[in-house]
Amino acid sequence: MGEGESGHRKRAIGEYRTAGEVEGETPLSTEVTTEHITQLGADELVINMGPQHPSTHGVLRVKLKLDGERVIGSECVIGYLHRGVEKIGENRTYQQFAPYVDRMDYVAAVSNGLGYCEAIEKLLVVEAPPRARVIRTILTELQRIASHLLWLGTHALDIGALTPLFYCFREREEILKIFEKYCGARLTTHAFRIGGLQYEAYDTLEKDVERFCKDFTSRIVEYEDLLTQNRIWLGRTKGVGILSAADAIAYGVTGPVLRASGVKWDIRKAMPYAAYDQYKFEIPTGTAGDTYDRYMVRMEEMRQSRLICLQAIENIPTGPILAKVGKVLKPPAGEVYHAIEAPKGELGYYVVSDGTVQPYRVRIRPPSFVNLEAFDRMVRGHLVADVVAIIGTLDIVLGEIDR
Amino acid sequence: MQPAVQATMEFLKLYWVPLLCGVIIVALLPLIAGYIVLVERKLMADMQVRLGPMRVGPHGLLQPIADALKLLIKEDIIPENSDALVFWLAPVLSVGAALLALAGLAIGPAFQVAQDINIGILFVVGISAMGIFGIVLGGWASNSHYSLMGALRSSAQLVSYETAAGMALVAGLLFAGTLNIKAIVDAQQSAGVWFGLLSPVALFTYLVASIAETNRAPFDLPEAESELVAGYMTEFSGFRWALYFLAEYTNMVVVASVATTLFLGGWLRPFASVHWLDFLDYFPTLLMVLIGVYCLIRVPKQPSRVHQLFMLAVAALCFVVALVLLAPVILPIAHPFKAGILGSFWFLLKVGLYLYLFMWLRFTLPRYRFDQLMRLGWHFLIPLSIINVLLVGIALIAGSYFQLQGWALLLATTPAAVIGLVAAIVLLSVEQKTHSAAAPSAAADFYGG
Amino acid sequence: MADEPKEPQPPPVPPGDKPASTALPSAPAAKAPDAKAPAAPARPAPPPPKPPVSLQTPLNNELVARLRGKFDAAIVEAIEDRKQAIVTVARERLGEIALYLRDEEKFDMLSDLTAVDWPRREKRFDVVLNLYSFAKNERLRVKAHAADGEKVPSMTGVWPTANWLEREVFDMFGIIFEGHPNLTRILLPEEWQGYPLRKDYDILHQDTAWVKENLGIESGQ
Numbered sequence A: 001m002g003e004g005e006s007g008h009r010k011r012a013i014g015e016y017r018t019a020g021e022v023e024g025e026t027p028l029s030t031e032v033t034t035e036h037i038t039q040l041g042a043d044e045l046v047i048n049m050g051p052q053h054p055s056t057h058g059v060l061r062v063k064l065k066l067d068g069e070r071v072i073g074s075e076c077v078i079g080y081l082h083r084g085v086e087k088i089g090e091n092r093t094y095q096q097f098a099p100y101v102d103r104m105d106y107v108a109a110v111s112n113g114l115g116y117c118e119a120i121e122k123l124l125v126v127e128a129p130p131r132a133r134v135i136r137t138i139l140t141e142l143q144r145i146a147s148h149l150l151w152l153g154t155h156a157l158d159i160g161a162l163t164p165l166f167y168c169f170r171e172r173e174e175i176l177k178i179f180e181k182y183c184g185a186r187l188t189t190h191a192f193r194i195g196g197l198q199y200e201a202y203d204t205l206e207k208d209v210e211r212f213c214k215d216f217t218s219r220i221v222e223y224e225d226l227l228t229q230n231r232i233w234l235g236r237t238k239g240v241g242i243l244s245a246a247d248a249i250a251y252g253v254t255g256p257v258l259r260a261s262g263v264k265w266d267i268r269k270a271m272p273y274a275a276y277d278q279y280k281f282e283i284p285t286g287t288a289g290d291t292y293d294r295y296m297v298r299m300e301e302m303r304q305s306r307l308i309c310l311q312a313i314e315n316i317p318t319g320p321i322l323a324k325v326g327k328v329l330k331p332p333a334g335e336v337y338h339a340i341e342a343p344k345g346e347l348g349y350y351v352v353s354d355g356t357v358q359p360y361r362v363r364i365r366p367p368s369f370v371n372l373e374a375f376d377r378m379v380r381g382h383l384v385a386d387v388v389a390i391i392g393t394l395d396i397v398l399g400e401i402d403r
Numbered sequence B: 001m002q003p004a005v006q007a008t009m010e011f012l013k014l015y016w017v018p019l020l021c022g023v024i025i026v027a028l029l030p031l032i033a034g035y036i037v038l039v040e041r042k043l044m045a046d047m048q049v050r051l052g053p054m055r056v057g058p059h060g061l062l063q064p065i066a067d068a069l070k071l072l073i074k075e076d077i078i079p080e081n082s083d084a085l086v087f088w089l090a091p092v093l094s095v096g097a098a099l100l101a102l103a104g105l106a107i108g109p110a111f112q113v114a115q116d117i118n119i120g121i122l123f124v125v126g127i128s129a130m131g132i133f134g135i136v137l138g139g140w141a142s143n144s145h146y147s148l149m150g151a152l153r154s155s156a157q158l159v160s161y162e163t164a165a166g167m168a169l170v171a172g173l174l175f176a177g178t179l180n181i182k183a184i185v186d187a188q189q190s191a192g193v194w195f196g197l198l199s200p201v202a203l204f205t206y207l208v209a210s211i212a213e214t215n216r217a218p219f220d221l222p223e224a225e226s227e228l229v230a231g232y233m234t235e236f237s238g239f240r241w242a243l244y245f246l247a248e249y250t251n252m253v254v255v256a257s258v259a260t261t262l263f264l265g266g267w268l269r270p271f272a273s274v275h276w277l278d279f280l281d282y283f284p285t286l287l288m289v290l291i292g293v294y295c296l297i298r299v300p301k302q303p304s305r306v307h308q309l310f311m312l313a314v315a316a317l318c319f320v321v322a323l324v325l326l327a328p329v330i331l332p333i334a335h336p337f338k339a340g341i342l343g344s345f346w347f348l349l350k351v352g353l354y355l356y357l358f359m360w361l362r363f364t365l366p367r368y369r370f371d372q373l374m375r376l377g378w379h380f381l382i383p384l385s386i387i388n389v390l391l392v393g394i395a396l397i398a399g400s401y402f403q404l405q406g407w408a409l410l411l412a413t414t415p416a417a418v419i420g421l422v423a424a425i426v427l428l429s430v431e432q433k434t435h436s437a438a439a440p441s442a443a444a445d446f447y448g449g
Numbered sequence C: 001m002a003d004e005p006k007e008p009q010p011p012p013v014p015p016g017d018k019p020a021s022t023a024l025p026s027a028p029a030a031k032a033p034d035a036k037a038p039a040a041p042a043r044p045a046p047p048p049p050k051p052p053v054s055l056q057t058p059l060n061n062e063l064v065a066r067l068r069g070k071f072d073a074a075i076v077e078a079i080e081d082r083k084q085a086i087v088t089v090a091r092e093r094l095g096e097i098a099l100y101l102r103d104e105e106k107f108d109m110l111s112d113l114t115a116v117d118w119p120r121r122e123k124r125f126d127v128v129l130n131l132y133s134f135a136k137n138e139r140l141r142v143k144a145h146a147a148d149g150e151k152v153p154s155m156t157g158v159w160p161t162a163n164w165l166e167r168e169v170f171d172m173f174g175i176i177f178e179g180h181p182n183l184t185r186i187l188l189p190e191e192w193q194g195y196p197l198r199k200d201y202d203i204l205h206q207d208t209a210w211v212k213e214n215l216g217i218e219s220g221q
Helices: A020-024 A086-090 A093-100 A109-124 A130-159 A164-183 A205-227 A231-239 A245-250 A256-260 A290-316 A365-373 A377-378 A384-394 A397-401 B002-047 B063-072 B083-104 B120-141 B145-176 B181-191 B199-213 B239-263 B275-301 B304-329 B332-364 B370-401 B406-447 C063-073 C091-103 C163-175 C208-215
Strands: A043-047 A060-067 A072-078 A334-342 A345-353 A361-365 C056-058 C077-081 C084-089 C108-115 C125-133 C138-146 C152-153 C176-178
Touching: A020 B063, A060 A384, A072 A256, A072 A377, A086 A093, A093 A109, A109 A130, A109 A334, A109 A345, A109 C208, A130 A205, A130 A231, A130 A290, A130 A384, A130 B063, A205 A245, A205 A290, A231 A290, A231 A384, A231 B370, A245 A256, A245 B275, A256 A290, A256 A397, A290 A384, A334 C077, A334 C084, A334 C108, A345 A365, A345 C108, A361 A365, A365 A377, A365 B370, A365 C163, A384 C152, B002 B063, B002 B083, B002 B239, B063 B239, B083 B120, B083 B239, B083 B275, B083 C077, B120 B145, B120 B181, B120 B239, B145 B181, B145 B199, B145 B370, B181 B239, B181 B406, B199 B239, B199 B332, B199 B370, B199 B406, B199 C084, B199 C108, B239 B332, B275 B304, B275 B332, B304 B332, B370 B406, C063 C077, C063 C084, C063 C091, C084 C091, C091 C125, C091 C138, C091 C152, C108 C163, C163 C176
Parallel strands: C084 C138, C152 C176
Antiparallel strands: A043 A060, A060 A072, A334 A345, A345 A361, C056 C077, C077 C084, C108 C125, C125 C138
């Protein structure tokens, strides 16, 4: 539900900022007329990458102010996928709301579920049993790999490399098969329950994960062969969309984008949840904060996720998989903010309980929403062809941004 | 009346072969281009771990026909304020130029529409350059800012790389000494070595320039969606778009043919002048027989009766072609046709390999951004091709001084090629340094680093 | 200091298996009627209602002491809930407190800025800031109460993240942030009437006028 598209409403021609005023933090004036766009000869031009566009990864509308070829300002219009999930949360019980959470970042549903279940467990002050936590970790790390694979394929496709997409989906297919065997669903999995897991790990889970992890190293080498040292890839991604560490922290950017800017911070290490404190893994960081560094960080993260999975399946503790939480959940009144390291960044759940079976307020802090705020900062001074690369490198999912 | 009819009959008697070739080309080329597209889709699928079109016809072989039919029956949308005449004319110009360029090319000593033009290569290159009109007029006639921008960009790219391609051709022509297509191939036969071997730098330069000439990846930014629109082709729907598409693939065939003629020996078989290797004349037949046998082996493995019959038909076709290719070698009465028939096979094989290289690069490499593309053309390719012409000239002078003929000429040209390679590396690294120095400062201006 | 725990969480506070929240008053429930209410009288005499268990305890660590020292009465309340530090401050001084927290206490990242609506309260809105300090690796929640119509100082000058977060709060709750460069709706269309996350905005409610005009249909349902 956003503004309507071209031609339906005529507004007055707004004031345009000249190139000298670019440094201000104020965004574009929203008063833009579409007739102006087709007039040739204007020094500045406002063009619209409309909500329907193959490269915006969802329904995102980007207004770009151009000076010739260079972008001197931008404005993202979101809300086309707003479904009122937070309002729905106030009208469902805690367990009923869990499937809604998968549909936000639909690319990495398992992470969303993990964050929500852990937030409610914090609210209830219960802890999932060790076996559940380890299995949760394995599935979440597989989901991280799957999410990064999808990112890699689509990002490379936007920049023109047609083939990595299919290779990445081939691997993603393996992971989705594992999810399907585990909980019956590939995409919106609802894999976890509040208090632990509902389904026991199926008998060949460890073998499947091990086989996937063993094959995966050679596959990453395939992707890297195609891209990492490729002149054209380097030319399209090095120096594009630079975000300094100070800017990243100021804009609240989290996840691989923050790490590529040089800030070594990962919630899995800083405030461990699930079973992450038991495993050894590195946090890849970049130095330049450009698109290439974000690419390298995510590639390395895939490798580290694979290592976590291998460590986890070696020793899955036995025991119950669901803590005793009862069928009716009425957490004590209060509130909790729980954040996890989703593939896209810090996914936070702020849940306020008033002691009844339904949450009083469910607030979801989407990583892509906050990361997209930094888009304007990153895109200024670049050419139009780089805009698509920068949107891709932020790894946004509109389901999460709009909720 | 009588003299007119008589003159026409005389004309037809003399020129029935080229006329026939012309008619065949114009009638068949849309079909052929459609099947080149199918081959590309199947190759792309193979490299991307999937199958490609499989539904329409056995293994998707009727896909191009379905696509053509679909495009023909689509609604013809013309933008409101566009110039209707130019809108109609633009794709026609593109296709016309491409097809006309084909007229100058020869796939065998006798198969040429425009027989024996003195300016053969120049004719082809000049006419295919006229296709740029089609692009610019198409973008202008669309009455859309974005289309015009895309068209101008595309034409700027084509013009820049035309220069590099031309200089590469000049290097090859220095060896040939003539622009006449038949004479160029004959020169390669008498020299006994292909000009591409004599000047690999020229071949490489022409390869890169021809990819840019035909708007193929990695130089296809004017057509990609990061252009925000599909460039100059956006407003053309249905058959008009099919004409642009046809023009693009025909251009691909044209540049492949030019490269084959000048650098890869045209219709000559490998080692055409080495007579103890004459058994290579059986290679085309052998190849077709092998393909036919492979089809026969796969017949029982086909999923359905229709597929089996189809495979049998393909195998039969392969054997028939094998026989046709065998006849001129074995039968004495067919010897005069040997150069024509076998030559066509070799020519088409080389063009096919060149196109395969095009397609392979498209699937593997990402896309260049427009400024990087232009920088590559002007700062790397054009200087390299000019340097190469100088080096080839010097090599030829040295060759004639030491009276090197045929294969011995390689002694002179190989050092030239090595120096050319060194020059290429130097140019690339210089361009890299200046480019990386430029980019951050430009961006830094806008947000203070 | 109230840290997010690095070790596994302590055993549940209330003894026994179930959380002790069986008989809390349903006062703040301005939502759909609890389906269990009609069933309750049918059961045999229920045990006397236990007092509601709240896990919130007053917080008196060094950070709070420093804040109180500097801002005195502006720090309305400081509690700890399930190991999280929550500080409630006066709305008018939120700007300076935020600057102090960012610069002196090194809470350099604003994780989240949101609001909660308590309509029965006089100052119905809770504007909630979730802060994080990289240096200290700790989180802090800062709340400010605001009545309907009162303006809250904008955090965009302190943490640029707050730009879109405040726009969303404005969009959903109607809270005006003073000093925000572009306070317009972000998720809903600009002409939408009503603020959906307020408790008096029913879940089935919508701006039917907008829907009719822009989508051409009677209702979005």
